[in-house]
Amino acid sequence: MVGVTRNWIVRQLMLGEFGSYREVCRKSVWVALKVSVLAYGLNLGAHFLMYGFGLLPYSLGAALIVATLLTPPITFILSVTAYLAVGFAIHDLGVSRRELERLSRTDMLSGLANRRAFQDAFDACERDKSMVVFDIDSFKAINDCHGHSTGDTAIAEVAKELSAVFGERSLCARIGGEEFAVFSSDVPFAAFAALAETARIRIARLRISADAGDFGLTVSGGVARARAQEKFGESFSNADKALYAAKTGGRNRIALFCPSDDEAARAAPPAPETRTKAA
Numbered sequence: 001m002v003g004v005t006r007n008w009i010v011r012q013l014m015l016g017e018f019g020s021y022r023e024v025c026r027k028s029v030w031v032a033l034k035v036s037v038l039a040y041g042l043n044l045g046a047h048f049l050m051y052g053f054g055l056l057p058y059s060l061g062a063a064l065i066v067a068t069l070l071t072p073p074i075t076f077i078l079s080v081t082a083y084l085a086v087g088f089a090i091h092d093l094g095v096s097r098r099e100l101e102r103l104s105r106t107d108m109l110s111g112l113a114n115r116r117a118f119q120d121a122f123d124a125c126e127r128d129k130s131m132v133v134f135d136i137d138s139f140k141a142i143n144d145c146h147g148h149s150t151g152d153t154a155i156a157e158v159a160k161e162l163s164a165v166f167g168e169r170s171l172c173a174r175i176g177g178e179e180f181a182v183f184s185s186d187v188p189f190a191a192f193a194a195l196a197e198t199a200r201i202r203i204a205r206l207r208i209s210a211d212a213g214d215f216g217l218t219v220s221g222g223v224a225r226a227r228a229q230e231k232f233g234e235s236f237s238n239a240d241k242a243l244y245a246a247k248t249g250g251r252n253r254i255a256l257f258c259p260s261d262d263e264a265a266r267a268a269p270p271a272p273e274t275r276t277k278a279a
Helices: 002-013 021-052 060-104 115-124 139-146 148-169 189-204 232-248 259-267
Strands: 129-136 171-176 179-184 219-226 254-256 276-278
Touching (some): 115 171, 115 179, 129 139, 129 189, 148 171, 148 189, 189 219, 219 232
Parallel strands (some): 254 276
Antiparallel strands (some): 129 179
């Protein structure tokens, strides 16, 4: 009986994590009610036991009245106060931990996922997926001509366009310097490649403000298909090969990784109506 009671009390006092202050308040009241009932029951049991052994220094009726009037409200108030104090502290710690975790997986400049978060999400996805790697063309020249602050602005603007084009069905990340990556397991490969081309076009229309005057920029991208069992390293390498083909093919274009005809595709000139090519 003692063991059962102890285990029940432990279960009631297990705090866990709280999603909001309201949840802390709601659970504190519920737990305090149960603890008050338990305390009241134990108090009554102790009085009856003392009465049975003739150890009660006053009448049983008076003892029951005092126990009924004092034990439940005092226990309830103390339980709610203690639970709220600890619960609020745990809630705040949980919020801080989640925020730190979010920050550790976010690129501060672009607001996108960082390389670690992108790689973890990619490797955890056990479905066929598509990846594109983007690189801002001639980014060093932007920094040299307009300054690093303007370069940071360019990175942030490109990040906004990628997020707007690919949306919530894809994960966008800045994986280093002026390089970005996107992957999705929910968008078919052809549609994903089309989104990459849309992103390229939209970015080419951007105008970045600078002291020397507004300027435009372009990106090149490499798209690769990844099977369910492929990990980040292999897929990124394939997309990077396609990106290299886009760069050597003239920049401001999207190249597709096709392992069966890799070299032939690299040598092929882009079609006049599109800047998307196979790599």
